[in-house]
Amino acid sequence: MQQEPVAEYTKVESIFVRHRNCLMLKGQFTPIFTDYYLHLLDLKEEHKENLDTALKDLLAVLTLHLTSRPWAETHAWTVNLRAPRVNFFATGSSVNENIVGKVFTKDVREPDRNLLYAQVIDRDKGGDPQLSTVEVPELDPCRWVEAYYEQSDQRPARCFKMPNEEYVLIAAQPDFDEEWLNELDEEKVAQLLQVEETKVLETRKYKFECGCSIERIMPGLLGYKDKLDELFQNDDQLAVNCPRCGTKYELTRELILDFAKRVEEARKQAEGGKS
Template identity: 60%
Template structure:
């Protein structure tokens, strides 16, 4: 059975005098599960790319906590140099975040872009595309809030895998927000009147399994030979997390 320690707890805190919302979390539990996932699937990323995907997972998790519970959000970032796609998706309802990066078969675009999709059951998906100036996830989420959320936000990387997102609310003290430093954020709950609004918890988890890929192979039911071509099994890679799954003829 999972314990609270298996999850990253994200706090949603209202900064009263500044009319700002602070989201903060310590991401070691998510990163531990992320590295176990890489090890189990024999995946290894270059250090620079690994750092970027981890920070993207952290900031998407904070963003999810700033949003209504029912939303599932997916972010895909396409970079020109290095030529790579970063994917991350998460849901407060399922208390999970997952992601993967792709370095093969990535088309080179003329700009760095972030593609966002927000889904609520029973409603049409909401999509937006944001142009990015560099390879820093801190600037990605700040650009996303400025262009898509239509309000400013600041993102911070603190010590010991702690991350913070501070988003403007109506009548926010924008000068204060713009001039915040990492040192200010580290002691914010001591220097400003605040109120804890809620906490949510997340883990690194995709939920993929061999059985979930079978519907996409339904056309081969009754004709497994065409799919397996004399092989004993077929390996399928999950596009969400990079997990590898084995499909055998008897599963049909």
């Protein structure tokens, strides 16, 4: 049998449930998960099954949450767990149509509680990032996002992992039907579009993509341009990993010096233009 090609993007619908005053976010995440596994192949990495599943769930629920928020916001979540002692990281943007994440298992500090650290940057408003910290249950991202809504947004939400890699997040709006929301289960969610009056508000699309490059990593190394012997430790190349996705870049002294020269030239041109 000929297999259906996997779509390039995961499309997430934002749907208002009339008379219940709830917002339903739903998407089918095979495209994102496919690109995630291709990325792991490139890195020659493999996670334990429970960690792999949790990271995919986190990518899905954060993508749903992104779709409920203004377009200009970028969200980054880090979850630090006691057992297993591991960090999960995921970040995404509706403007860039991307979501990316990584599992950290080495040199992870042991917290006294399971904590989710959420950061929001609004590029339209500028200013410092908004930060919040939420205590979460153990290894279940669907419960993590529910805890985030309850403690940070101070409104309830329900998250469901459906068959065929579909996920659904239903968030309360003002004057929501509390009893209806609390009684939802997977079966009722599967029938929701048939039994409730709904309206699609918008559709956004996302893919698993970091957007990292040598050009984006290099600025963090400019402070070493006069201390390259200390940085390279007699090696010809320096391996630098992207902290967001783990992609490895091989840098040379010449690359760093050339980048520093171009930054300095750009700075002088900018100063000349002002004068």
